[in-house]
Amino acid sequence: MTEPYRYTSLITCLTSLTRQIVRQTSEFSQGQIFVLPLLLSVLPGIDANDLKKTVITFQFLNAILMLITCVDCSSAVNTRNDLSEIEKEVCLSTSKFEDFISELFNRIFHMIDTLSTEMSDALIVTMNSKMEDHQIALELTSVISCIVQQCSKRIFHMIRKKITNFLATYCYSPKISKLLTGLIQAILKRDPVETLKYLLLQIYERIEKILNQSDILILNDDKGDPELIWCLKIFSELVCARGDTLIIYKTIILSIFHRCIHIIHKDSYEIMAQAAQNLLKSLSYVHPIDYRLTIENIEEPFIDFLPIRAWGQHIEYDKLNVKFHIPNEDEVDFACEFVEIFMYHELKILNENRTKMSNDERLRSLTLLHHITIGCLRMVPRIESEEKSLTK
Numbered sequence: 001m002t003e004p005y006r007y008t009s010l011i012t013c014l015t016s017l018t019r020q021i022v023r024q025t026s027e028f029s030q031g032q033i034f035v036l037p038l039l040l041s042v043l044p045g046i047d048a049n050d051l052k053k054t055v056i057t058f059q060f061l062n063a064i065l066m067l068i069t070c071v072d073c074s075s076a077v078n079t080r081n082d083l084s085e086i087e088k089e090v091c092l093s094t095s096k097f098e099d100f101i102s103e104l105f106n107r108i109f110h111m112i113d114t115l116s117t118e119m120s121d122a123l124i125v126t127m128n129s130k131m132e133d134h135q136i137a138l139e140l141t142s143v144i145s146c147i148v149q150q151c152s153k154r155i156f157h158m159i160r161k162k163i164t165n166f167l168a169t170y171c172y173s174p175k176i177s178k179l180l181t182g183l184i185q186a187i188l189k190r191d192p193v194e195t196l197k198y199l200l201l202q203i204y205e206r207i208e209k210i211l212n213q214s215d216i217l218i219l220n221d222d223k224g225d226p227e228l229i230w231c232l233k234i235f236s237e238l239v240c241a242r243g244d245t246l247i248i249y250k251t252i253i254l255s256i257f258h259r260c261i262h263i264i265h266k267d268s269y270e271i272m273a274q275a276a277q278n279l280l281k282s283l284s285y286v287h288p289i290d291y292r293l294t295i296e297n298i299e300e301p302f303i304d305f306l307p308i309r310a311w312g313q314h315i316e317y318d319k320l321n322v323k324f325h326i327p328n329e330d331e332v333d334f335a336c337e338f339v340e341i342f343m344y345h346e347l348k349i350l351n352e353n354r355t356k357m358s359n360d361e362r363l364r365s366l367t368l369l370h371h372i373t374i375g376c377l378r379m380v381p382r383i384e385s386e387e388k389s390l391t392k
Contacts (some may be wrong), residue, residue, distance in 0.1 A: 004053050011042065011060045018063040023312030032090040032308060035068065039100050046107040048114035051136060058139035061104075062146060069298050069307040070097050070151035076302040083306075090308050101147065101155060105162045108140065112180065116173035134178070141182030148190040149291045152299060160187050164198050167234065174267075177233055184237045189291070192241035196249060200238050204252050206231045211259055224265035232260060232268060236275035243283040243331035250334060253279065254341070261342065261368065269364040273371035276342065280375025283327060283335040290323040335376060343372045 014021075021031040021038070045057030074095040077088050148156055163183050170180065188195045210228045235256060239246060246253065261272050294315075296305040327335075346365045354362070 004050060007045065008053055008056045011045070011056050014038070015056075015060045015063045018060075019067060019312045021312075022064060022067045024309065029084075030086055032311060033086065033093065035064065035090075035311075036093045036096045036100065039064065040096065040103070043100075043103055043107055046104075046111055048111040054111070055135050055139055058136065058143050062139060062142045065143060065146035065150075067293070068150070068311045069293060070101065070147050070155055071298050071307045072097055072152065072154075073302060073306065073308055075300055076306055079301050079303060080306065087306075087308065091306075094308065097151075098155060098158065101151075101159065102162075105159070108179075108183075109162075109166055112170075112176050115176045115179070137178035137182050140179055141185055144183055144186035145189060145291070148186050150293050150298070156187075156190060160191070160194060160198065163187055164202070167199070168202065170230070177230075181233065181237045184234060185240065188238065188241050192245040196238060196241055196245055199234065200249055200252065203231050203234050203238065204256060207235070207256055207260070221265060224263075224268050228260075229265075229267055229271065232271045232275070236271050236278055239275055239279040240282055242289065242325050243327050243334075244325070246279070246282060247330050247334060254338075257338075257342065262364075264360050264364060266360075266363075270367060273368045276338070276368060277371035277375035280335050280338065280372065281378075283331040283338075284376060284378045286324055286326050288322055289325045295321050332379070335379065339372060339376055343369060346372075 020028060022035055024032065039061065042057050042060055045053050047053055072094050073091040076091045077083065083091065144159075148159055151159070167180065167184075184195075184199070207228065210225060210231070239253065257272070257276070260268070261276075263269055263272070294305075294307075294310045296307075296310070298305070298307045346369050349357075350362070350365055350369075357365070
């Protein structure tokens, strides 16, 4: 770690060899033994003052974690009698997954805290270029997504608890909001029911508390309230959940929109417009909902299936068994109700008050209409027209 150029070169090379390392083969059967030591050894590479090294470290972690399941298989040593000596050693080493993930999040949270202040050397160096920051956000989201999609329930609960506890005490900084929203996206994709249960109610209470203290001032304040902006940002990400899980919180969701959709502050109304688009997409789009490496049960007692034997293995095309979320009638009805309440109301305001509205109010209204239109695009029937033949 004291020689960053040497470290980045080595990690870049290792990244291209990850499948050979994690997969059981006759040519290199002991590769899996090195997986946990490698994962633990690269964690110091997550360094807020060297973003290039951090990106390369995340790329390496992503390359390995997309090929393995994060499950403690150590108990398989006592329940199975068909394990080779190498498999026994690998199973025992998987007991360190919780330590690895705990330390990974400690370093991620420390990096976020550092980047959110003006004291970070990396922030000063890259102020004129946001590309590196954007890349870190993408890589971080990918790493956490790989972990939560292919980990045991016990490890997921630990991750969810760490993220929700951090969000509850975090002070908003726009510089690193993408890093945190990436964490939310990851756990939301794995288990929207549990994530909404812990986060959406918490965010709703925080928003209500802020607005009840100074509702009129916030609505007309062009400077914005940092805590409210952050709560709305989280809310915008949470409504990306599967539509059937959002139906349960329909009253809460509509209440937040009713109270916050007329805020004049630019960042706030842009977030609310994006939230409207996200909600309508969640309620009307067909999308895959399972991203796991294997369809087998990866939980204990490992009698019928041993997760480490699936590490790095390819999947037959006809055995993919991709699962999709298809919107049901309740979701479509919710989307239509939302459009009727908010889109038609905004159109009415524009028609009746277009000469009386300020530029800020007009822009807020048009921004909301733009995002609602994009969000409900899949529900709009195709425009019928006559077929035209092209002639030379």
